[in-house]
Amino acid sequence: MEPRKRNHVCKRRKWEEIRPIFTELYHFQKKKLSDIVEILGEQGFHAKEHHYKTQIRKWRLDKKNKQSDMIFALQKLRQRQGKDTAFLIRGQARSSEEVEHYWKRSRDDPARFSPVPKTPDGMEYGTPSPCPGRETGEAGSQVPAQDDADSSPFVEDEDVAAVFQYIKRDWIRAPRTTILRLLDSPEHLRPLDQALHHAKMVFQSHVEFANSDLRLVSGRVGIGALIRFMNLAENALVAMQYGLSHTIVTTVLLDMLESIPHVGKCNFMDATVRFLYVIAGYAIGGQMRASRLIRTAQCEIVNRVGHVYGDDHPVPVILRAAIRSWEDTAATSEMVLAAGKDILGRHLGHDHNDMEEVLGSLCDVARMSGDVNASLKHANELYQMTLWRHRRDMTQASLLAVLDSQVQLARLHALSDDFEEADRWIEVGLRGCSEVKDTPTREWFEASFIYYRGLTMEKSGQWSAAFETFNKVIYLMMRRYGPTDHLVTLAAQQMRWIQSHLAEQAQSLSATEGDYHSGRREDPWIAGQEESGIDRQSQSLGDGEVLPFTPETALPSEDGGSHLYTNQPSTQPWTTGHVEEWTDERMEDQWDSQVPEPQAEEGHSWMAWTNDDGVEWTG
Secondary structure (H helix, E strand, O other): OOOOOEEEEEEEHHHHHHHHHHHHHHHEEEEOHHHHHHHHOOOOOOOOOHHHHHHHHHHOOOOOOOHHHHHHHHHHHHOOOOOEEEEEEEEEEEEEHHHHHHHHHHHHHHOOOOOOOOOOOOOEOOOOOOOOOOOOOOOOOOOOOOHHHHHOOOOOOOOHHHHHOOOOOOOOOOOOOOHHHHHHHOOOOOHHHHHHHHHHHHHHHHHHOOOOOOHHHHHOOOOOHHHHHHHHHHHHHHHHOOOOOOHHHHHHHHHHHHHHHHHHOHHHHHHHHHHHHHHHHHHHOOOOOOOHHHHHHHHHHHHHHHHHOOOOOHHHHHHHHOOOOOOHHHHHHHHHHHHHHHHHHHOOOOOOOHHHHHHHHHHHHHHHHOHHHHHHHHHHHHHHHHHHHHHHOOOHHHHHHHHHHHHHHHHHHEEEEEEHHHHHHHHHHHHHHOOOOOHHHHHHHHHHHHHHHHHHHOOOOOHHHHHHHHHHHHHHHHHHHOOOOOOHHHHHHHHHHHHHHHHHHHHHHHHHHHHHHHHHOOOOOHHHHOOOOOOOOOOOOOOOOOOOHHHHHHHOOOOOOOOOOOOHHHHOOOOOOHHHHHHHOOOHHHHHHOOOOOOOOEEEEEOOOOOOOOOOOOO
């Protein structure tokens, strides 16, 4: 009699292949296990629920607190006599306050339970470390944190802590796995190798489900949260670059960091592409000014991503590898995106919808790195793809994709001083905006095109027209998005620069004509001293009455508000001191000499992490 054949349980390799999509459905989208079994079964992966439960335990994705874990945690807290202790329970961060809160809510008396003799599986604990560069030992032993003030990474200057004092709680994560320790290799290619290896996992996993029913479930979930994070990240970067107040910088950083947990609902490819764009932008922006503050924020973004996905997940591993070298972040990001583009093109075709995200980020990263030719190549490819799709579909979504690519082209030509080509794309884009039905979206695109129109005017010497154009940008963005929007800040900065330039021109002219010693300073707008051959008349900015703002009304005040009042440029008494308030090197003086250089080490966070995925104000 032949032995009965058994259905072989899925091999380990198969489990690892479905692990990313299972984690997304189970851990982030909170789907029932029975539903996931059915979804993956339709895709050809067949396993019983009890097999899944075994993998859930192995992957440490348990959703509930086990009583034995909490008994052990409370036991350790009492043994350590109130010393601050942080726990990592099956991948979930738990503070000492959360452990105490668990037992306050419980009807059971923990004293009646027998002590747990050894550390439960899947649990790590240690003293929170305030030093972002501190390492854990090979065996996972935690280096005790000092309890005095000298252990703070910000004690070099108390003013520096003003940005982070409300959102900082020191936290040391569990010991790094063998995979993560590979990042410590001194070989200069090791971070890039790690980034490319895990990027291949992300993009190939995406390709596998791109045309399946599962893609409909998990594909574009949370894309709105991802776009919101992108906008908030840009607001924070511009606020740090241009030296806005401690209050404003803290506020925009909080908004940005609190939005990261919601990005976990997106599919992994979209999240990876957008996060790479953000950290590359922070690396390039930090090389110009406020580098230490910006890098601290960049590292905190990566730490928060690790909290959301888990430290061993490909997304945070890619980001940690990319920021390992401050100078190489943009180059590493560009290579990862290029590898992803090749994988998508080979398996899905170069005109696939998902190629838009990769091409757009490639264009941005190449531009920020200074490779204008590569950026233009990607932008033109993106435009041709989106235009073809819009002609086929004629939907609002396809129209917005076309406008996105036109903003890219207008920006690139404006920044490379190709004013004629920039104006052409701006005009085409503004005409396309009239077809957008959603008013806030339409105004955002209009403001973007108009900003680059103002930039071309300013760079070609049309000071008056540029001033009025930036004024239009502020008017459009202020009423919808508030004074901390990055376009508002950028437009106000350009207006300040124009004021400074014209004030210097007027002062120089007065000195030349002998009026300087009489104490009379001519208003540059009345004196009409623009450069010869320059058109003084403003180009058409579109319909609607525009309030004549001054830059001071657009920039946020110390309390985070913005006081709107009108002042015609011709009546504003510019002074040298007034201009210097904006044009001096505030960020370097105020921040760089004070913020200690952060270490791009995984597992360390300098901001509070709560169970509600938010930031806790502890000041």
